[in-house]
Amino acid sequence: MESKRLGRTQDATILVLTSLTGGPKHGYAIIKDIEEMTGTVFGPGTLYGVLVRLEEEGLIVALPAKDRRRPYRITGVGSAVLTERLQSAMKVATIGLKRLGAIG
C-alpha cells in the first residue's frame, strides 16, 4: 500500500524511460515492468499519453510492430535526459534523507 502511494507521486516520464533502459518493450510489457519496479498501476490511457509525448520529444523511438505490439526504444537523448533527472532526484533524496537522519 505504501509503495503504491509513493509510486503514484513519481513522475510517469521517469518511470517509462527507466523501464525502457532495460531494453525495447511494448506497451503491456512497460506497464508490467513499472508495476514490478514501483507497484504503480498504469492504465493504457496514461501510458500512451506519456509514450506519445516522449516520442514527439525524441526521447524514445517506435520500432517495427510485431503481431499488433509495437516496441519502443530509448534514444541517446532520452538516456541523457533520464540520467540528468535521476541524478537531480538522487541529490534531493540524499539531502532529504541526511536531514531526516535516515543516513549518516
Place this chain on the structure above:
Amino acid sequence: MSVGRTFVDFALRCYPKWWTERYGEEMRAVVDDLKSEGRSEQVIACGLIRDAMRSRLQARGMPRTYGLLANRTRTSVAASTLPWMAIVPFLLAITGSLVVRSTSGNVAIGLPFQLTFFRTEIFVAGGVHIVHPPISGTSMVIGISTMVVQALFLLTLVILGIGLGALRYGIVREKSRNRRSMYLLTWVPLSTVLGLVGLDIGRSIMQNNRLGTSLGNGRVVWVGGHPAVAALMGNLMWTISIGGWLVSMAGLAVVANRVNVPPETLRFGRTVSVLTSISLSLSFIALVVWGVAIDAQNRQTHVAGALVATYPRHDLWLPMAMALGLACAASICGATNARRSWRTIHSQRLWDT
C-alpha cells in the same frame, strides 16, 4: 462483459482519427492483454476517455500536415463560437425580461435599462412626465450590466455575420466536392433572420389594432385585420427561431468538420473565435455583476419615487452563471487551440507543402 466491451470501444472511438491510425492497433493489443489478466474494463475505459480528451485538446503527437492542422483550426473555431450561439439566447431571455417600477407613476423603459436611444421616463397623471427620475447606484449598475450584455450580443452577432460571409467566400474559392451542400448550410442563419423579420412585418400588418377607430365616448373599437393569421404567424416565428437556431449550430459544426477553406479564411476564423471568446467572457462578468447588484438592490430601502428594476427570471441567475462559465471555458479553450493551430500553419507556411 458486453457492456464493458462496448464502453472500451466507445472510449477508443473518442480518440482523433490521426491518433487511431497511428496508435489504435497497439493500444487495442495492450487493452486485450490487460483484460485477459482481469483488469476492470470500466476503469480502463475511463482512463482511455480521459486520455482521448487530452489528445483532442493538446494534439500531442499529431503530424504537422496542413490538412490535419487546418481541420483542427476549423473545429477549434467552431468549438469557440458554438458555446456563444448555444448560451446567449438564454442569457438574453433572463436579463431582458424586466419590470421597472416607480411610486410616482407609469414607467416607459429606456436607458439605462435597455439599449435604446431614449431615456427611462415616468408618466405622472395629468400628462406630466419626469425625464430624470431618481435612481439608486445599484439599480444603475443593474441597468448598465444588462445593456453591456445586449451590446456584446449585437457586436458579436455582427462579428459572426462577417465571419460567416468570409466562410462562404472561402467555400466558393476552395471548390471542394461537397461545397454546394456546405454553402447551403451557411445560409441557414441569414435565412432564419430574414424569415423572422418578414413574419414580424406580416404579423403587424395582420393585427387588427392597426385599424382601430376611436368613438366619441372615449372607447376604442378595433376593426379589420386577421387576428387568427397574426397569432399563427407569431407561433411560426417561435418555430422558425428555435429551428433556425438549432440548425445553424448543427450546420456550423458540420461545415467546420467537413469543408476545406483557404488559409486566409482560417486566419479570419481564428480572429472571430478569439473575439467571440472575449465577448462571452465579458458577458459572464456582466451577468455576475447583474446578479450581485440585484441582490444588493433588493436589500436596500428605496427613496420614494425612485426607479426599481425587478427581473422575474432572476432566480435562474446562478444556474445561468454556471452554464455561462462552462461555455466561457469551452470557448476560450477553442480560441486558444485555433490560435495555436494557425500559428503552426503560419510559422511553417504549411499551405505551400
